[in-house]
Amino acid sequence: MIAKDLDFIPYALPLIGEEEIAEVVDSLRSGWITTGPKVKRFEEAFGAFVGSPHSVAVNSCTAGLHLSLLAAGIKPGDEVITTPLTFCATVNTILHVGATPVLADVDPVSLNLSVAEVARHITPRTRAVVPVHYAGNPCDMAAFRELADAHGLVLIEDAAHAIGTYHRGRHAGTFGDFASFSFYATKNLTTAEGGMIACRSEEAAERLRVLALHGMDKDAFKRYTAAGSWFYQVVAPGYKYNMTDLAAGLGLAQLARFEAMQAVRFSHVARYQEAFGAAPFDLPPAPIAEGDAHSWHLYLLRLRENELAIDRDAFAEALKERGIGISVHFIPIHLHPFYQQHLGFREGDHPVAEANYRRMISLPLYPKMTPEQVDRVVETVLDVARHHGR
Ligand SMILES: *Cc1c(COP(=O)(O)O)cnc(C)c1O
Numbered sequence: 498m499i500a501k502d503l504d505f506i507p508y509a510l511p512l513i514g515e516e517e518i519a520e521v522v523d524s525l526r527s528g529w530i531t532t533g534p535k536v537k538r539f540e541e542a543f544g545a546f547v548g549s550p551h552s553v554a555v556n557s558c559t560a561g562l563h564l565s566l567l568a569a570g571i572k573p574g575d576e577v578i579t580t581p582l583t584f585c586a587t588v589n590t591i592l593h594v595g596a597t598p599v600l601a602d603v604d605p606v607s608l609n610l611s612v613a614e615v616a617r618h619i620t621p622r623t624r625a626v627v628p629v630h631y632a633g634n635p636c637d638m639a640a641f642r643e644l645a646d647a648h649g650l651v652l653i654e655d656a657a658h659a660i661g662t663y664h665r666g667r668h669a670g671t672f673g674d675f676a677s678f679s680f681y682a683t684k685n686l687t688t689a690e691g692g693m694i695a696c697r698s699e700e701a702a703e704r705l706r707v708l709a710l711h712g713m714d715k716d717a718f719k720r721y722t723a724a725g726s727w728f729y730q731v732v733a734p735g736y737k738y739n740m741t742d743l744a745a746g747l748g749l750a751q752l753a754r755f756e757a758m759q760a761v762r763f764s765h766v767a768r769y770q771e772a773f774g775a776a777p778f779d780l781p782p783a784p785i786a787e788g789d790a791h792s793w794h795l796y797l798l799r800l801r802e803n804e805l806a807i808d809r810d811a812f813a814e815a816l817k818e819r820g821i822g823i824s825v826h827f828i829p830i831h832l833h834p835f836y837q838q839h840l841g842f843r844e845g846d847h848p849v850a851e852a853n854y855r856r857m858i859s860l861p862l863y864p865k866m867t868p869e870q871v872d873r874v875v876e877t878v879l880d881v882a883r884h885h886g887r
Pocket residue numbers: 556557558559560583584586587629655657658678679680681691692
C-alpha cells in the first residue's frame with residue numbers, strides 16, 4: 498500500500514528542545530534531582546500563569562485529583578458526580594477515597610458535563626462535582642459554581658486538557674475549590690509525568706503539601722537545607738506524590754515556550770477547520786461565549802453516519818493503514834467492564850456520550866507537527882471520506 502514508503506505520523510509527540518534538555522542537565526549537575534528549588538519556582542510560575550492563589554506540584558494529574566478529593570474531605574458513602582466522557586483516572590480517584598462515582602450525561606453541543614444533568618443527579622449524599630474541560634473546551638464554570646454553592650458541594654476541576662483554556666476571561670482551574678492539571682507526555686505542556694493542583698484556600702494547600710509527601714509536616718526541601726531541621730512529625734498517612742526537580746525543570750522550559758507552542762496548535766487547528774468544514778464530519782465543539790478560549794488539546798472529528806458508508810472503526814483502520822496515528826477520547830466510563838460489574842453502570846445509561854463516542858476520532862495535533870504533516874492528515878482523511886461516501 499501507499500503507506501509503506503510514507504513516514505508514519507504519530508498521534509502525539511512532545512516538543513522537547515535544547516532549553517528543556519539544559520534544564521534537566523542543570524538539575525542533574527546541581528545535586529537537587531528530587532523536590533527542590535525548581536519545583537518551588539515552577540509552582541510559582543504556573544500559579545502566576547493560571548492566576549491561582551495556591552499551587553501544589555505533584556507527580557501526576559491523577560495524584561492531584563486524589564489529593565483534592567481527600568483534602569475536600571470526601572469519604573466513603575459520599576457521592577461525586579462526573580462525566581462519562583473522560584479518562585478513567587477521573588473516576589478511579591473517586592473510588593480511591595471510597596466514595597461513589599455518579600455519572601451524568603454530557604451536553605450534546607459542548608460534550609462537556611451537562612449542568613442540568615448534574616442537577617438532576619444530586620441526592621442528599623452528593624458532596625462534590627468534577628467537571629472535565631473536555632478536549633480543552635471550557636465547561637460552563639460560572640453555572641457549576643452557582644450550582645455547587647447552592648447545594649454546598651465541593652467543585653473540583655479536572656483540568657488535564659485545560660492548560661490554555663479560559664472561561665469568561667479567567668483561566669480554567671480558578672473556578673473550582675480545587676483543580677488538577679496534567680503534564681503527561683501528550684498534554685499541551687509536559688514534564689514527562691507531572692501534575693499541578695490549583696486551590697483557593699491556603700489551609701487546603703498546606704493539607705495538600707502534607708498529603709503529597711508521606712503526611713510529614715515538613716517537606717524534604719526544608720529538611721535538607723542549611724535552614725532545615727532533622728525533625729518532622731507524621732500527621733496523616735500520606736502519599737508519595739511529590740514532583741521532582743528534573744520534571745519541574747522541564748516544566749519551566751515548557752512554560753516559557755507555551756504561548757509559542759499554542760500558536761502552532763492554533764494554526765494547525767485553523768487548517769483542519771477550513772479543510773473539514775464542507776466534509777461529512779461534525780467539527781469539534783468550540784466556545785462561543787465572550788471571554789472563553791479553547792486550549793485545543795484534542796481535535797476531534799465526528800463522522801456523519803448518514804453521509805458516510807464507513808463506520809468509525811473502519812475509518813480509524815483506514816487512516817492507520819495510510820500512516821496516520823489516531824486516538825479516541827474517550828471510551829465512555831460506563832462501557833468499561835470494571836465499572837459495569839462494580840457500580841452497575843450499563844450501556845444506554847448516557848446516550849449523548851455514547852452516540853458521540855461511536856462516531857469520533859481524535860486527529861494528530863501537536864506543535865512538533867509540520868504544516869506538511871497537517872496537510873497529509875487532511876488529504877488522507879478527505880480521501881478516505883471520498884471513497885466511502887453515500
Ligand atoms: C490525562 C488525563 C488525566 C490523568 O493525567 P495524568 O497526569 O496522566 O495522571 C486525568 N483526566 C483526564 C481527562 C486526562 O485526559
